[in-house]
Amino acid sequence: MTGGPGLHHVVFAVAPQRWETTARMFTELGFGFNNAELAELGVRVALDWDRGVELISPIPDSTAAVAVSVRDFLERHGDGVYTVVVRVPEAAPAEAVADRHGATIRFRQSFSGDGTYLNEVDLSVLGLPLTLLATNVP
Known part of the structure; x- marks a missing residue:
């Protein structure tokens, strides 16, 4: 990514028993989700990056962080x-800023391959739930 930071998308946590109803409501509003179960993270996600909404729900009985x-x-x-996911040019400098303001890290993930990369730092800073996202994934 080139340029400065920007709002990327909002992540809503939804209890498993309300997952289908919530996903249906957003779909009826015009959102188009890509669905995945990320067993290594212990969550189910429905993601519409183009329209800025993600639903996340824990997989029952998962002990993943x-x-x-x-x-x-x-x-x-x-x-x-x-x-709230904020897209940043680079994750490390953005994390350093958050650290200076007392950030607590909840989760990190990184991957790269086939010319793509994604660095994500989920944190809480100044009472705000933020995720710093550096990626070239469209």
Whole structure:
């Protein structure tokens, strides 16, 4: 990515028992989701990057760190905004800024291959749930 940061998408945590209803409502509103079950993270996701919405739900009985984090969020807050994803040119400098403001890291992931890369840092800073995303994935 070239240029400065920008809003990429919003991630809504949804309890498994409300997953189908919530996904159907967004679909009826015109969102088109790509669905995946990410067993290594312990979550089910429905993602429409083009329209800026992601639904995330823990896979029942998963003990993966992300599943535990999402389950904890749902227990404390119910369904709602889990994180706001901000696209940044590079993850490390953006994370350094967040660190200076007292960020707590919840999750990191990185992958690259076939000419693409994605670096993601999910954190809480100044009471805000943010995810820093550096990627060349369209």
